Amino acid sequence: MLALLFSAACATEEAATEEMAETEDAQTEEMEAPAMASRLQTVQERGYLICASRNDVPGYGFTDEAGNNVGFDIDLCRAVAAAVLGDPDAFEIRLITAAERGPTIQSGEVDLLVRT
Known part of the structure; x- marks a missing residue:
């Protein structure tokens, strides 16, 4: 019984960690794209x-x-x-x-x- 509870807790923790990592990746991509585009535009204008x-x-x-x-x-x-x-x-x-x-x-x- 204890092993079953431990397995369930680990699976839930892994899923939460993966979900958090995916959310952070999406947020990073959203923030970096405009900064990269504006840097490119700045270089081209300069x-x-x-x-x-x-x-x-x-x-x-x-x-x-x-x-x-x-x-x-x-x-x-x-x-x-x-x-x-x-x-x-x-x-x-x-x-x-x-x-x-x-x-x-x-x-x-x-x-x-x-x-x-």
Whole structure:
């Protein structure tokens, strides 16, 4: 009898947890869609993408001898700028530290965080 009660309690708890998770997912999707659409619209109206990166890691984000930002992170910015704006050079790099990653993207100061 005790095992039956325990099983019933667990099943009810699991169902409630699943229902709560589905509700939270739906609410998150509803809130994120307008924010994403407005960010995209902001970037398109501005005409360039603002990427947060670094310039001290060769291969990822680095300033070469000619003063150009190069590396995988920079190439990712180029790809997004090309996809969103039709111009792979329509982006600006904001150099940030590791500690600035979260606050910078949360504040909306940048459009894309590519810093490793």
